[in-house]
Amino acid sequence: MPAADLALTWSLKDRPDDLDVTTTWWSRAPDLAGATGRGVRVCVLDSGIEPGHPAIGPIQGSYAVLAEGDGTVVRETEPGDVCGHGTACAGIIRKIAPECELYSVRVLGPGFAGRGNVFVAGLRWAVEQGFDVINLSLSTTRRQLAEDLRAVSDDAYFRRTVIVASAHNLPVESYPWRFSSVISVGSHAEGDAALLIYNPRPPVEFFAHGSDVEVAWPGGGRRRCTGNSFATPHVTGLCALVLSGCPGLTPFQVKNALYMNARNVRREP
């Protein structure tokens, strides 16, 4: 497809049936039946995760990126969520991959100075820790950070850390979901939580359930929310399932497994 035809896409407006894709090697697709996410370390880079939430259960670690001097430092911290966004994402991941290990790295919070640098520092740290999957229901529009984020994303790709990144809800350029080394996710409008769509017209590569999603809510409750933020953890959960069934797959192979499990990818003999 010529580059000029690559229109930016943030969400799926077509019906899934309109995005017909075929594969002849579907028999290589990993079987996700029975997979629980056991043994897979998932990091939620966000606003934190509320401890003890019934929709989430145990959290294996909580960390925060803090400004220190001219730079940043990552410290272990008391579990908690400064606004609720991370808790909502973690609940979706837990629902899909109930036995995965969940870690929280807080990069959002009150006082927004230098947020972009905090975001990059948190992602870099998470990649260095060797998490299997990192959920990024966030992005930055700062072009100055694009190259740093590209380098970190490439590093993750070669270290076998899968970054699942939310396409921005707004029609603006943002990062790192635009990079091919990550798995980018937008929302479809169907009310089917299990529906995964491969997008043959990138840059957004997959569409997942982001409309009217039941999410974990601060204070122990649940609410129904809509946004690309909530589509992304559905794919993160699927990645955890793939990796628990087939440990050691590379991000390229995980992306391929998602492709072959997408409902619009038709299996030809």
Added chain:
Amino acid sequence: MNVEFEADHDALLQSIVDVALAIYGAAASSIFLYDTERDELIFRAVSGQGQGLLVGRAFPSSQGIAGWVLSSRQAMIVDDLTGSDHFARDIAESTSYVPRSLMAVPLLHDDEALGVLEVLDPHPQARAAIAELELLVMFARQASVALRVTRNYAQAVRADPNARRRQETRRLLSALTELVEEDSGPLPRR
């Protein structure tokens, strides 16, 4: 800040929330400005419920769904808000109105969050999906431009205090010229 400029700016923000209210058949629509120094969100324009009461009222930037959207910079729709959790109480305390559902979009410039645009209790048919969120984003972009222009103007005035005086002098001269011309016909132009 120049009085006329501020009035025009307020009118623009008000028109954005008025149109959002009408298009979504909502109970209320608000624009919040983020005050970085005080780390607060301030009601800057309100249409519908709370109009005339809330403008100027401030609350901590980490509070409620507006705080969530400001922090994550991600647009969202939330339903089932009538429960008694702390989010709903925050909203009730600050607006005297507890919505059943809410749409919220960050107002962004570059990577900076300038504020939040909210629509409370949109008509059920108008909050069906992501597409409705994208429509709200268009209004949000208008509001972002308006907030940015205001901030740039305020910064320019701070950087050059005499600019405001010169602008006021020009405005008075122009008004005086119009008055004289009403009485004696057009004045010679240089």
